[in-house]
Amino acid sequence: MSYRGALIGCGFFAQNHMHAWADLPGARIVAVCDLDPAKAARFGETFGAQPFTDPAAMLAEIQPDFTDIATTVASHRALVELAASHSRAVICQKPYAETYADGAAMVAACQRASVPLLVHENFRWQLPFRRLKAELDSGIVGRPTFLRLAFRHAFDIYAGQPYLAEVQDLALSDVGLHLFDVARFLCGDVVRITCETRRLNPRVKGEDSFVALLRHADGATSSVECSFFSPVAPDPFPQTLAWLECTDGIMEVDTGYRLRIHRDGQVTESSVEPDVPAWGEKPWHGVQDSVRAFQAHVVAVLDGEAEPQPSGAHNLETLALALAAAKSARSGETQAIARPPSTSEGVSR
Ligand SMILES: NC(=O)c1ccc[n+]([C@@H]2O[C@H](COP(=O)([O-])OP(=O)(O)OC[C@H]3O[C@@H](n4cnc5c(N)ncnc54)[C@H](O)[C@@H]3O)[C@@H](O)[C@H]2O)c1
Incomplete structure (x- = not known):
């Protein structure tokens, strides 16, 4: 079929x-x-x-x-x-x-x-995040207490997607949504958020960086960072780096797709680098592999073997988080996520 x-x-x-x-x-x-x-x-x-x-x-x-x-x-x-x-x-x-x-x-x-x-939302389908989730679900590191996600680079994203240079809440609406989805995937729902945004690249119209602090329902906190104007060498783009502290261990995803798990005073290291698809190329392979994994999941949903990950209803709450982050950045105030934001609000584009 x-x-x-x-x-x-x-x-x-x-x-x-x-x-x-x-x-x-x-x-x-x-x-x-x-x-x-x-x-x-x-x-x-x-x-x-x-x-x-x-x-x-x-x-x-x-x-x-x-x-x-x-x-x-x-x-x-x-x-x-x-x-x-x-x-x-x-x-x-x-x-x-x-x-x-x-x-x-x-x-x-x-x-x-x-x-x-x-x-x-293919970020949660990237191999490093699928692996972190599997380790969490196995119970070997306990429950999350702190997550840091960092997507910082200076790759010229405007060459392939020129429309991005015109977007107002650029970092929040382009990659922020992905990162918030990953934070919810790993640490659960969010009850409040504080965010600061800045425009760093003078060539673009919108804020191309943000730092957000998320409080999750079960008490964990996440620090989520994104910058499209951070000239790192070598540039980790398009990799997201992660540091996840749990009650019984720490897991980190470093550049070059290195996964380190710290437990009982020991650290074990392994690779979470996906294969390069026959039609793909580095450094895009992490993204390309995640698209294939997400679409295989769509087939499983059509087969009746899986529930949508994420569904539109779930992602609506991630959108609410990005809208609240933009509001926090404008007002300078922490935003509660208990109720959906006003329907007239939007991430400015
Ligand atoms: N998940 C990811 O990692 C990821 C990465 C890049 C882009 N995106 C998203 O993918 C989407 C597309 O981005 P892109 O960079 O490919 O944009 P793009 O502008 O290159 O392509 C969009 C295409 O849609 C066509 N189009 C627009 N409205 C249409 C309509 N009503 N009917 C038929 N065609 C229509 C346009 O003519 C254009 O060819 C965006 O929402 C972007 O945020 C996601």
Whole structure:
């Protein structure tokens, strides 16, 4: 059984989606769509799919098992609402929504249609984080007490994604959402957040760095750092470094995908470097492998063997965290996460 998929948005990152789908025996992309006819035609030709320029026409004709939305955020709500009525599962890239109201409407549309909504939060599917979670679940290091996540680099992300230079809450909305999802994945739900943001690169419009302090429901704290203007040598991009203290040990993920586990006065070291896919290359392999792992999970969801990780409803609360972080940075005040933020608020773009 191979599920028939349709992809919307034939841009920079969707190439990873297409290659990873081609690797998976359980799914194949039969149709692709982009408003730009040249991009749709190029993807169609490269990956052997029928090209379209109108998402509604494509979905009405193809009636796919799943729709994979890889466009930028402004189009997500309309496309998720459309796809919910034409497919058995909907996948949406992050940032999932610009406002809490849009995100809630997307969750509601998929609930009304009884189709699962998955958010392409591939960071939690990166091999180092899957391994940290497996070690936590095994119980050998006990419960988390402190997490530090650091995504700091000076790689020119604007060459491949020029639109990022115009985004207001850049670091929070681009990578902050991924990091907050990882913090929730490892340490559970968050009850309050404090955040500082800064614009460091004079060439970009928005704040390209932040530091956030998260208090988790069970008492653990997380320090989450992100900077797109930190010239480190060698540059760890696109790796996220992690330090996770637990009641019975410490786990750290260092540059070069080194995992160290400190327990009982001893440290053991191993590699958590993923293979480079046949279609991939370094330094992107950590990301490319995570896309493949996430999409294999989508097939498991379609098979009825897994629950969405993360679902739209779960990611709505991660969006709430990013909105609260932006509010904290503007107001200088800690934000409680007990209630969703006002539906009129959004991460500025
Ligand atoms: N998960 C990750 O690690 C990761 C990495 C990079 C980008 N992203 C996300 O992927 C998304 C796409 O980013 P990108 O850099 O590939 O953008 P991009 O601009 O290169 O590609 C988006 C494409 O979508 C098309 N499009 C826009 N609206 C459309 C619509 N209504 N119907 C059909 N086509 C439409 C555009 O013409 C464009 O070709 C963004 O939300 C971005 O944040 C995620």
